[in-house]
Amino acid sequence: MAEAMLRFRDDEAQDEPAVTLDAFLGQSNATAVRLEAGEDARALVPHLDRLRLVEVSFPTFRDGRGYSSARILREAGYRGELRAAGDVLVDQLPLMRRCGFDGFAPQVPLDDAAVSRALDRYAYRYQAAADDSVPVWKRRHG
Numbered sequence: 001m002a003e004a005m006l007r008f009r010d011d012e013a014q015d016e017p018a019v020t021l022d023a024f025l026g027q028s029n030a031t032a033v034r035l036e037a038g039e040d041a042r043a044l045v046p047h048l049d050r051l052r053l054v055e056v057s058f059p060t061f062r063d064g065r066g067y068s069s070a071r072i073l074r075e076a077g078y079r080g081e082l083r084a085a086g087d088v089l090v091d092q093l094p095l096m097r098r099c100g101f102d103g104f105a106p107q108v109p110l111d112d113a114a115v116s117r118a119l120d121r122y123a124y125r126y127q128a129a130a131d132d133s134v135p136v137w138k139r140r141h142g
Contacts, residue, residue, distance in 0.1 A: 006104040006115065008097070009081055014053035034085075041069035048078045055105070058086035067099045074100035074130035090114045094121065100130035 007013060018034035019027070021043060032053035035041055044054065054073060056066040070082055083103035084096050090110050097119070104110075127135055 006093075006106075006110070007081070008102045011081075013103075014081055016053070018053060018055040035066070035069055037063050037065050039069075041072040042076075044073065044078075045076045048073070048076060048080075051078065051080050053081045053083060053103075054078065055083045055085050056101075058084055058088055061087045061089050061092065063087075067096070070096070070099040070101050071130055090118050093118050098129040098131050098133070 005013075014032050016030070016032045018032040019030045021033060021035055021039050024030050024033040024047075025043065031051055032055070033044065033051060034055040034057060035044075036057045037059050041054075041056075044051065056069050058066050066084060070084075073082060078100075081103045082101050083105055084092075084101045085105040086107055088096070088104055088106040088110075093104065093110075093115060096104070
């Protein structure tokens with residue numbers, strides 16, 4: 001999976017393995033945690049200041065629960081790496097980025113040209129989201 005890694009951050013990648021949510025909540029020194037599909041991201045909110053990585057599992061591309069986890073964490077103020085891991089497809093990248101994901105560990109390496117096309121497809125956004133994009137309506141009307 002390491003050779004398939006995509007990161008959209010300037011800081012150094014977290015090399016500590018992510019522990020399960022249960023293990024994280026039961027210890028005091030972990031800085032990386034993995035959320036499995038269906039686990040409640042809100043359990044991490046009191047601990048966001050010490051986390052450097054939250055890895056969110058996508059067991060199948062059809063499982064969208066990880067999008068909600070990302071949005072919850074970003075809206076709660078999490079600034080560390082938020083990594084989508086598992087069955088991540090190239091056409092999901094723009095939406096995952098909008099929800100706040102800035103790292104990706106797909107099961108299968110993605111074609112660089114396809115990634116670029118997917119991320120550059122739309123120049124403007126129409127809704128506010130967890131990313132830094134300024135929606136068109138706000139550009140027009142301040």
